């Protein structure tokens with residue numbers, strides 16, 4: 001971070017020199033550019049943390065979307081457009097999660113775009129409205145091993161001298177992800193299989209459910225995105241499903257509007273758990289400051305919510 005701020009200061013200084021009244025050539029600039037480390041920008045905070053684990057001390061990964069903000073509905077600012085245009089490496093999740101980026105990328109040129117989910121096979125969107133399928137791969141840590149590999153390849157391409165460092169970092173982090181998978185499996189074993197039932201705000205836990213033996217009963221917003229609202233019929237169907245299956249709770253991601261969930265809870269008697277960190281990390285002093293913490297925290301909430 002400090003290194004990054006320092007390079008911003010240098011850039012500001014350089015622009016002051018350029019803006020000075022006496023026009024003069026700036027022979028220092030090309031040299032400064034070749035020695036500056038590549039600027040790496042990840043779209044989501046959890047993706048920045050994953051990428052930082054691969055980058056280690058060699059590069060600083062910045063985050064585009066502020067903490068707690070929904071990537072599905074994100075409205076980029078002019079400052080965001082400048083950040084995207086100025087970075088050398090842009091890391092995005094892909095599979096349709098970041099539709100807002102398309103116009104920004106059409107203006108950008110020269111940077112490497114790493115699609116973290118490239119090579120993974122998406123679950124189909126249950127409603128068929130999102131042809132790219134379900135983008136929430138990262139909620140199963142086994143998929144994140146593929147993210148790590150894609151990020152390793154991309155960083156090694158822009159910084160070949162760091163390739164061995166990135167390979168070692170990626171291998172060490174993949175071990176952490178495998179340990180996380182084992183930890184989740186152990187935690188979930190505390191929930192009887194017939195109570196492993198998930199109702200969520202939108203269809204975000206499909207990969208998680210597939211991996212750990214849960215059934216997705218339904219979602220308040222029956223979509224793999226948050227860009228829709230349920231019809232009265234869809235709400236009624238979800239209430240019927242919850243009553244029929246005995247699903248014990250509705251799990252909402254941090255920041256989601258709880259009103260509809262509370263309405264459903266009033267009719268079905270289920271609990272509403274409102275603070276899963278599915279699309280963003282928490283602040284550093286919160287319960288989910290890293291990707292691994294984020295999954296551990298969610299699993300603790302899900303296990304507690306399904307058991308009681």
Ligand SMILES: [Zn+2]
Nearest residue numbers: 072204224225
């Ligand atoms: Zn989502």
